[in-house]
Amino acid sequence: DIVTERAASPPPAPQSDVKISSRDRVIFPDAKITKGELADYYAVVAPIMLPWVADRPVSLVRCPQGRAKQCFFQKHDAGSFGDRVHHVDIREKDGSVEPYLYIDDADGLLSCVQMGTIEFHGWGSRVADVEKPDRLVFDLDPDEGLDFATVKKAAEDLKQHLADMGLTSFPMLTGGKGVHVVVPLTPQAEWPAVKSFADRFARALAQAEPERFTANLKKAERKNRIFIDYLRNQRGSTAVMPYSARARPGAPVAVPLSWSELRDTDSAQLFSVRDATELLERAGGRALTGWGRADQVLPDL
Numbered sequence: 001d002i003v004t005e006r007a008a009s010p011p012p013a014p015q016s017d018v019k020i021s022s023r024d025r026v027i028f029p030d031a032k033i034t035k036g037e038l039a040d041y042y043a044v045v046a047p048i049m050l051p052w053v054a055d056r057p058v059s060l061v062r063c064p065q066g067r068a069k070q071c072f073f074q075k076h077d078a079g080s081f082g083d084r085v086h087h088v089d090i091r092e093k094d095g096s097v098e099p100y101l102y103i104d105d106a107d108g109l110l111s112c113v114q115m116g117t118i119e120f121h122g123w124g125s126r127v128a129d130v131e132k133p134d135r136l137v138f139d140l141d142p143d144e145g146l147d148f149a150t151v152k153k154a155a156e157d158l159k160q161h162l163a164d165m166g167l168t169s170f171p172m173l174t175g176g177k178g179v180h181v182v183v184p185l186t187p188q189a190e191w192p193a194v195k196s197f198a199d200r201f202a203r204a205l206a207q208a209e210p211e212r213f214t215a216n217l218k219k220a221e222r223k224n225r226i227f228i229d230y231l232r233n234q235r236g237s238t239a240v241m242p243y244s245a246r247a248r249p250g251a252p253v254a255v256p257l258s259w260s261e262l263r264d265t266d267s268a269q270l271f272s273v274r275d276a277t278e279l280l281e282r283a284g285g286r287a288l289t290g291w292g293r294a295d296q297v298l299p300d301l
């Protein structure tokens with residue numbers, strides 16, 4: 001009857017006026033997750049995702065026919081997203097000005113999903129001042145064959161080195177293979193200084209422990225090592241945002257966690273699009289209190 005049916009169904013998604021078409025279209029064939037389910041996931045996590053994704057330039061991984069078909073990375077507004085998705089004009093290297101996308105509410109998030117978006121990637125700065133990053137990201141990319149324990153150990157070591165310089169950092173599972181070590185910043189230094197810090201920090205680690213780390217983009221340099229991808233920290237680069245779904249088998253999601261939770265984790269794909277309610281509950285818990293928040297500026301290196 002109606003009462004038991006209600007009890008068994010997931011909690012209602014927060015209201016959004018955005019109409020999702022083709023709700024039954026299968027977006028993750030392996031996990032049998034539809035466009036409607038993906039939209040419901042984003043509607044539920046919107047309150048915990050928006051603090052990270054709102055008001056910064058975003059790039060979208062769009063897969064209108066699902067993750068197994070053609071996907072593309074979209075940086076600029078093509079004018080088709082409707083009035084809940086906004087644009088901010090940003091000067092490119094060549095001097096031209098391009099309209100970058102940003103959103104500021106759940107309707108914006110869902111408008112992107114309506115347009116076939118699976119993944120949300122963001123700049124390390126906000127639209128209010130795109131030249132001054134509010135976070136650094138060290139993207140740890142393990143060579144194929146390295147296990148997650150090795151990645152975890154690397155993340156812990158980065159945390160320690162950052163702490164030695166007075167910097168607080170936080171881990172995020174990418175939903176792919178690795179971990180991002182996120183360093184919140186008070187927007188003050190501009191991109192060239194922030195990139196230079198990230199570059200020198202990554203190189204110093206690679207030089208100290210060349211058998212474990214490389215700061216070199218070249219695939220050949222990565223053999224059995226972890227590439228410390230500091231290049232996420234240059235103007236125009238993006239990193240996957242907390243709670244973004246990934247266009248990978250099983251519909252994993254990027255998830256913030258505490259350092260002590262990371263110690264007990266053995267995969268970067270701990271949560272999926274099916275875990276919206278659990279993610280919402282977790283976000284209110286003690287372990288994640290203060291995640292991604294620290295009032296700090298980069299030291300001289």
Ligand code: ATP
Nearest residue numbers: 073121139141174175176177178179238239240268
């Ligand atoms: P993993 O843990 O599997 O490495 P990841 O999100 O860190 O997951 P990477 O391949 O290391 O994936 O990519 C790092 C970042 O590069 C992405 O988060 C994204 O913001 C950016 N990126 C990915 N694809 C593109 C693309 N086609 N064009 C521009 N930037 C991209």
Ligand code: MN
Nearest residue numbers: 139140141178
């Ligand atoms: Mn990575």
Ligand code: MN
Nearest residue numbers: 139140141229
């Ligand atoms: Mn990378």
